[in-house]
Amino acid sequence: MLHTAQQQDFRQLARQIKDWARELGFQQTGITDTDLEQAGERLRRWVDQGYHGDMDYMWKHGSKRYRPAELVPGTLRVISVRMDYLPPEDDPVSVQQDPAAAFISRYALGRDYHKLMRKRLQKLAQRMSQAVGEFGYRVFVDSAPVLEKPLAVKAGLGWMGKHTCIVNREAGSWFFLGELYTDLPLPVDPPAKEDHCGRCTACMDICPTRAIVAPWQLDARRCISWLTIELHGSIPVELRPLMGNHIYGCDDCMMACPWNRFATPTPEEDFLPRQGLDRATLLELFHWTEEEFLKRTEGSPIRRIGHERWLRNIAVALGNSGGGKEVMEALQSRLPGASELVAEHVCWALEQLESRS
Template sequence: MSSLTTEDLATLADQIKQWGSELGFQQVGISDIDLSKHKDALHRWLQNGYHGDMRFFEQNLDKRTQPELLHPGTVRAIAVRMDYLPPDASFAKALSATDKGYISRYALGRDYHKILRKRLKQLGDKIKHQFADSDFRPFVDSAPVLEHALAEKAGLGWTGKHSLTINKDNGSWFFLGELFINLPLPIDKPVEENCGSCTACMTICPTQAIVEPYVVDARRCISYLTIELKGTIPEQLRSLIGNRIYGCDDCQLVCPWNRYAKISTEADFMSRPALKDQTLLQLWSWDEQTFLDNTQGTAIRRIGYQRWRRNLAVGLGNAPFDDAIVNALQRARDEACVLVREHIDWALAQQHASKVSMSRTTSRLIRTIEKGLPRDA
């Protein structure tokens, strides 16, 4: 390592970015590993209980803000991003079709964890091939790593008020990954924050989970409720979830910077027909084996069949009244596990309320029409 000059390291940094581009990353940046300024905010977030049931956030706190403890010898983090927005996202159509299940667009294709990790390892191998003394470890949302903080320091973008990374020229529809390395590479400069006075993401959030700029209460976040939460979805939040059965994209959809987002050309991130634009009833009809078959290789599979059914039950409860929905829920109720049955009962009550409301609206309409008709009509 001592034989590497400043010029050697600068040349290598340029080479790393070129290799990253060849491996399919849209951007590569390099940062130091001083994350001390994030320590207090992380502690406040945890003290407020905003992490919900994600107890793993309470563990390895020192490692989150001191990457060298996570991988000894680390002096730099190579941060990368990869676009994932599929060309057929059709957000408005999917969210407005309340009889269909909405799945966050990042999850419609192959699980990004495996793809990015594999390519980060390939990047590390290229570096090691050139410098045998180099030592690295790749991370993709799989360890106590403050990935948005590192992306920000590496110049990939700034942290938006929804807590996601935003790039001025590419929006926020991208995955992040990191390669911890023991080479003192030259670092990139952070970019200026450009959210300004905009609070669109905070306003649009269906459950008002962004409790203050840059702070998300996961306990109210639809992504947490439909993915991370293992138990019962709080009843007061169920009707706000709508037809979102896995994740939520609303805060990104409304972000002005996403007008500059780029469509992904990565084949693995293309939408799978079995998951996209399917009706809630079609998805509800899947048995466990069908669920496993249709979600093989995707991020969805990790929530398991029962939580998938829990989420679908909430979606069916929020759908317009339909005898077919009621019948399907009733048929499944007796054999459902306790978790799913509770949400089925709620959904049935919602469907009944929707039917009553629809009946009253129809009656009012008939009375209004009759009042305007001639007596002999």
């Protein structure tokens, strides 16, 4: 049992942690306990239904994902942080509606957020250690079996939208999450109990592939983000025409969310678009050699899919475009020496365009 003086000290430390986090560029910080049993049960049901696709990592760590103290022994509290990433003066809708344009999820237009946020969280931990001495901690940014969204809800950062993204009344949903596990018995913040989605189903209605099969239920196997980023093999033929011009990720559900009218543009220069990716055409990106791809995606999350899947995704988008002589020639030029995966999707795209000509 903590003495009153100790409790007061930890309350003061919690206030300081939030101030330090703000100084480090985090727009919001909350503190929660480690009870995630309900979230763990929801995860089990989701996996049992096969909605995780081939993302075996969602369950292979077992209970470590929803029992933080098993992942990091001694963990008592989780500090959850939010960092906004929407580029200023961005118009994703116009890109999405232009069949010749390449749509890339807004989170991937700039530098990879993982390293940036991890460094900031490490700096936060260093400031904490200067105040209290050595303590047990570990930081995470989508890098380990961590249920970051349920933790964010418990820490009061927002509620779980029907599209399964966290939504905040003042900030919408264009933000990253990060966590700092600690053994300090900090006071916890009230969870975001209210669900402000109400009867709105805008995110479900807009989803091109109907991946949101029910409120708060996402079938990853149909999600364009999974198809373009996580899936290593062939994209199911029946889903290809529904993918439009999306070549890396999909923000359709978030663009449709009314709460995103309150989203604040990011102040982080590292999150601003690089290599003209916010206005690039499909043909321009399809012509990138593997060397160009690696050079231009250096420091970007896009690099993780590799050049082969990059071409696969763009081939599908070109098959969904208006076509034209230049598009047909570009697709045909990729066939000599193409891998089996790329050739399959290029041939599909050519068939699509020929059938409409």
